[in-house]
Amino acid sequence: xxxxxxxxxxxxxxxxxxxxxxxxxxxxxxxxxxxxxxxxxxxxxxxxxxxxxxxxxxxxxxxxxxxxxxxxxxxxxxxxxxxxxxxxxxxxxxxxxxxxxxxxxxxxxxxxxxxxxxxxxxxxxxxxxxxxxxxxxxxxxxxxxxxxxxxxxxxxxxxxxxxxxxxxxxxxxxxxxxxxxxxxxxxxxxxxxxxxxxxxxxxxxxxxxxxxxxxxxxxxxxxxxxxxxxxxxxxxxxxxxxxxxxxxxxxxxxxx
Numbered sequence: 001x002x003x004x005x006x007x008x009x010x011x012x013x014x015x016x017x018x019x020x021x022x023x024x025x026x027x028x029x030x031x032x033x034x035x036x037x038x039x040x041x042x043x044x045x046x047x048x049x050x051x052x053x054x055x056x057x058x059x060x061x062x063x064x065x066x067x068x069x070x071x072x073x074x075x076x077x078x079x080x081x082x083x084x085x086x087x088x089x090x091x092x093x094x095x096x097x098x099x100x101x102x103x104x105x106x107x108x109x110x111x112x113x114x115x116x117x118x119x120x121x122x123x124x125x126x127x128x129x130x131x132x133x134x135x136x137x138x139x140x141x142x143x144x145x146x147x148x149x150x151x152x153x154x155x156x157x158x159x160x161x162x163x164x165x166x167x168x169x170x171x172x173x174x175x176x177x178x179x180x181x182x183x184x185x186x187x188x189x190x191x192x193x194x195x196x197x198x199x200x201x202x203x204x205x206x207x208x209x210x211x212x213x214x215x216x217x218x219x220x221x222x223x224x225x226x227x228x229x230x231x232x233x234x235x236x237x238x239x240x241x242x243x244x245x246x247x248x249x250x251x252x253x254x255x256x
Contacts, residue, residue: 007032015092188250
């Protein structure tokens with residue numbers, strides 16, 4: 001185990017089978033947390049097994065974050081296993097259809113909001129009672145740089161990330177009297193499996209796509225662990241006086 005910055009805490013990470021969620025679950029476990037990995041993808045069990053192989057405690061809970069009954073059950077499973085919930089990382093998300101507003105169907109719009117906004121709402125709703133009872137907790141919502149700035153694509157996705165930011169700020173105010181902190185991280189382009197799949201499907205090829213996206217980030221493109229480290233900070237007691245904040249981790253993208 002590493003230095004134990006979240007030693008003995010129990011964390012739920014949504015969308016933990018891949019990408020930023022996977023990296024976050026691993027980093028929290030490395031720093032001493034018990035981790036419950038929520039995802040619809042069965043790959044989450046492989047991640048949980050790899051964490052347990054290091055001597056840390058981890059469970060995979062297959063769940064659909066758009067269904068309240070499934071989320072309620074998944075949180076209850078976590079509490080039964082580990083006793084409580086101290087940290088929630090709302091990471092699960094989908095970009096949805098890459099269409100302009102006038103081209104999108106209502107079903108396509110709703111599908112993005114169901115995961116990115118409703119999923120964040122439901123998991124937060126069902127974790128809060130345990131945190132309120134113990135009068136302590138840290139919730140980290142994964143927004144995006146596109147929760148802060150606009151872009152000429154993915155209007156539904158960008159709208160959801162703006163919603164997540166305002167949910168963060170509102171919940172930070174509402175639950176501060178209960179000792180619960182709520183913060184957001186705003187990643188720039190990060191080399192997740194989804195990002196690399198987009199690179200591979202780019203007409204000019206992967207390297208051209210990476211070069212194009214890299215030019216937008218003065219420092220470099222992100223790695224999932226870069227975002228995971230920001231989440232770890234907000235989840236830990238190092239950030240005990242931080243709530244309602246937006247931590248931008250974008251390699252300088254939005255500084256331009």
